[in-house]
Amino acid sequence: MNRQKITRIDNARLRGREGLYTLNIDGAGRIASIEKNTSHAALAADGRIDAAGGLVLPSFIDLHLHLDLAYSLELVPENRSGTLLEAIALYSEAKKSFTPGNVCERALRAIRDEISFGTGAIRNHVDVGSTAELRLCEGVLAAREKMKDFIDIEVVTFPQDGVIRDHGALDRMKAAMKMGCDIVGGIAHYERTPRDSQRQIELLFDLAEEFDCRIDCHIDETDSPESRCVEYLAAETVKRGWQGRVTASHVCALASYEPVHAAKVIGLLAEAQVHVVTNPGVNLHLQGRFDTYPKRRGLTRVRELMAAGVNVSAGQDCIKDPFYPFGTGQMLEVAHLLAHADHLSSPNQLGSVMDAITINPARSMRRTDYGTMPGCQADLVILPVDTLQEAIRCRPRPAAVLKRGVRLLMK
Numbered sequence: 020m021n022r023q024k025i026t027r028i029d030n031a032r033l034r035g036r037e038g039l040y041t042l043n044i045d046g047a048g049r050i051a052s053i054e055k056n057t058s059h060a061a062l063a064a065d066g067r068i069d070a071a072g073g074l075v076l077p078s079f080i081d082l083h084l085h086l087d088l089a090y091s092l093e094l095v096p097e098n099r100s101g102t103l104l105e106a107i108a109l110y111s112e113a114k115k116s117f118t119p120g121n122v123c124e125r126a127l128r129a130i131r132d133e134i135s136f137g138t139g140a141i142r143n144h145v146d147v148g149s150t151a152e153l154r155l156c157e158g159v160l161a162a163r164e165k166m167k168d169f170i171d172i173e174v175v176t177f178p179q180d181g182v183i184r185d186h187g188a189l190d191r192m193k194a195a196m197k198m199g200c201d202i203v204g205g206i207a208h209y210e211r212t213p214r215d216s217q218r219q220i221e222l223l224f225d226l227a228e229e230f231d232c233r234i235d236c237h238i239d240e241t242d243s244p245e246s247r248c249v250e251y252l253a254a255e256t257v258k259r260g261w262q263g264r265v266t267a268s269h270v271c272a273l274a275s276y277e278p279v280h281a282a283k284v285i286g287l288l289a290e291a292q293v294h295v296v297t298n299p300g301v302n303l304h305l306q307g308r309f310d311t312y313p314k315r316r317g318l319t320r321v322r323e324l325m326a327a328g329v330n331v332s333a334g335q336d337c338i339k340d341p342f343y344p345f346g347t348g349q350m351l352e353v354a355h356l357l358a359h360a361d362h363l364s365s366p367n368q369l370g371s372v373m374d375a376i377t378i379n380p381a382r383s384m385r386r387t388d389y390g391t392m393p394g395c396q397a398d399l400v401i402l403p404v405d406t407l408q409e410a411i412r413c414r415p416r417p418a419a420v421l422k423r424g425v426r427l428l429m430k
Contacts, residue, residue: 020131020134020169020427020428021427021428022168022425022426022427022428023066023425023426023428024066024424024425024426025044025066025067025068025397025421025424025425025426026043026044026066026067026424027041027042027043027044027066027067027068028041028042028044028067028068028070028075028399028401029041029056029067029068029069029070030056030069030070030071030072030073031070031073031074031075031401032070032072032073032074032075032405033053033074033075033391034074034076034373034391034407038055038056039055039056039072040053040054040055040056041053041054041055041056042075042391042397042399044397044424045424047423047424048396048397048422048423048424048425049388049393049394049395049396049397049423049424050391050392050393050394050395050396050397051393052393053391053392053393068401068419068426070401070418070419071403071418072405073401073402073403073404073405073418074401074402074404074405074406074407074410075391075399075400075401075402076137076373076377076391076399076400076402076410077139077377077378077381077389077390077391077395077398077399077400078137078138078139078140078398078399078400078420078421078422079136079137079138079139079350079351079376079377079400080138080139080140080141080142080332080350080376080377080380080381080384081133081138081140081141081142081334081335081348081350081353081376081380082142082266082296082332082333082334082380082383082384083142083144083235083268083296083298083332083334083335083336084129084133084141084142084143084144084334084335084336084337084338085143085144085145085146085177085336085337085340085342086122086125086126086129086130086141086143086145086159086162087114087117087122087125087126087145087146087151087155087156087158087159088110088146088337088338088340088341088342089125089126089128089129089337089338089339089340090125090128090129090338090339090340091110091113091117091125091339091340091341092339092340092341092344094113094117095109095110095113095340095341096109096113096341097341098341098342100308101304101305101308102305102308102309103240103241103305103308103342106305106340106341106342107179107209109341110179110340110341110342111148111150111179111180112150113341114146114150114151114155115150117151117154117155117158118154118158119154119155119157119158119161120158121158122154122155122157122158122159122162123158123159123161123162123165126158126159126162127162127165127166129338129348130162130166130169130170130172131166132338132347132348132349133170133335133348133350134166134169134170134420134427135348135416135417135420136347136348136349136350136351136416136417137350137351137400137402137417137420138170138348138350139170139171139398139400139420139422140170140171140172140173140380140381140384140386140398141170141171141172141173142172142173142175142202142235142334142380142383142384143159143163143172143173143174143175144175144177144204144235144237144268145159145174145175145176145177145195145200146177146179147176147177147178147179147188147191147192147195148177148178148179148180148181148185148188148191149180149185149186149187149188150180151179152191153191153194153195153198156174156176156195156198156200157198159174160174160198160199160200168422169422169427170422173201173202173384174199174200174201174202175200175201175202175203175204175235176191176192176195176196176200176202176203176204177204177205177206177237178191178192178204178205178206179206180209181206181209181210181215181219182205182206182210182219182222182223183210183211183215183218183219184209184210184211184215189222189226192204192226193226193229196226196230196232201232201233202232202233202234202235203223203226203227203230203232203233203234203235204223204234204235204236204237205219205220205223205234205236205237205238206219206236206237206238206240207219207220207223207236207237207238207239207248207251207252208237208238208239208240208241208246208248208272209237213247213248216248216251217248217251220236220248220251220252220255221255223236224255224259224261227261227264228259232264233264233265233266233385234261234264234265234266235265235266235268235296236252236265236266236267236268237268237269238252238267238268238269238270239267239269239270239271239272239273240268240269240271240272240302240305241271241272241306242271242272242274242275242306242307242309242310242315242317243272243275244272244275244276244277245272246272247272249267249270249272249273249284249288250283250284250287252265252267252293253265253267253284253287253288253290253291253293254287254291256291256292256293257290257291262291262292263292263294265291265292265293265294266293266294266295266296266383267288267293267294267295267296268295268296268298268334269296269297269298269302269319270295270297270319271302271306271317271318271319273285273319273320274315274316274317274318274319274320275315281320281323285320285323285324285327285329286327288324288327288329289327289328289329292330293329294329294330294331294332294379294382294383295319295324295329295330295331295332296331296332296333296334296380296383297318297319297321297331297332297333297334297357297375298333298334298335298336298337298353299318299333299353299356299357299360299361300335300336300337300343300345300346300352300353300356301336301337301342301343301346302316302317302318302319302360303316303317303318303356303360304343304345305317305342305343306318316360316361318357318360318361321357321361321363321375322361322362322363322368322371325371330379330382330383331375331379332375332376332379332380332383333350333353333354333357333372333375333376334353334380335348335349335350335353349414350376351376351410351411351414351415352414353376354372354373354375354376354411355411355412355414357372357375358372358411366407366408369407369408369411370407372411373407373410373411378390396423396424397421397423397424398421398422398423399419399420399421400417400419400420400421401417401418401419401420401421402415402417402418403415403417403418
């Protein structure tokens with residue numbers, strides 16, 4: 020991957036502004052100033068990009084990804100039922116033979132794909148279950164180190180096989196945090212009983228307090244309306260004073276709750292300032308497998324959560340693995356699926372869809388220097404379209420991707 024230092028972008032369209040603009044980038048890789056164009060003629064010079072009327076956005080953020088899983092489809096037996104439970108079982112056996120080197124190689128391929136589509140930051144969940152041990156974590160951390168100049172990656176310790184039901188999971192999670200992981204993960208609904216699910220949540224907060232870090236928990240990734248883990252997560256967030264530091268990923272069961280209880284849980288999530296991540300491609304693919312007709316869509320209640328003030332993001336989740344045989348690492352495709360799955364088609368709603376892959380995940384990552392305003396890091400994507408609607412409709416490849424003012428030239 021080659022690099023080119025950029026000092027100026029001409030003829031750029033900016034979200035929410037009329038006309039064309041010039042963005043000046045300083046030596047520290049930040050947006051120094053923004054000027055309205057007086058002429059559409061761009062001077063050809065080293066360090067300058069002519070956006071040619073294209074839309075300039077902050078680079079996309081993929082807030083939920085599994086790099087250790089990426090491109091493993093051919094390494095795992097076929098998931099004949101297409102269900103989440105069969106995928107977990109198949110992968111649990113296959114990953115016994117995975118090496119840090121193999122994981123690193125596949126992770127690097129996925130990271131490069133994400134960058135090529137305009138992603139500037141990733142939150143990755145790495146499996147530290149009993150059959151993964153710390154080998155997968157070692158591979159992902161090695162890939163992150165190799166790509167640190169090109170993309171920002173947060174790593175979550177993910178106990179794929181549970182915490183209560185998987186002896187030694189907490190010890191491996193602690194070890195992974197000491198290896199360089201950033202966030203405590205979980206999978207509360209995968210425990211054998213509701214009480215064990217609650218106990219897992221308590222243990223996750225104990226671990227987060229020990230390392231003074233955030234939490235991102237896979238939770239209620241099921242259609243069952245009996246799965247109520249997310250309300251315990253939100254309640255424990257308030258109890259521990261961890262507001263704004265907790266993310267609930269998937270939250271699919273919320274869509275199956277009866278309306279009164281769903282409203283209560285959404286209100287609790289808003290009170291606890293819990294961030295929510297939906298993964299539209301994977302949730303559409305895996306959920307509703309036990310339904311006849313009509314089939315549930317599987318996503319959480321995106322528009323209702325947003326209306327209540329909950330910060331909602333969208334993630335890729337999986338790229339060509341036994342959980343999801345599709346996935347490209349293209350966040351505009353994720354946005355496109357979200358717009359379809361939750362009927363988000365009006366101009367304001369499409370703005371919310373774009374927020375779900377830009378400013379909302381930036382808030383969850385606690386990024387204060389993200390955006391297209393002076394002082395923000397020049398982590399930018401230039402799209403060859405002039406509106407958000409066209410970006411989501413056409414899902415074009417970026418005309419350019421910048422990281423801290425450096426243009427990344429894909430080989």
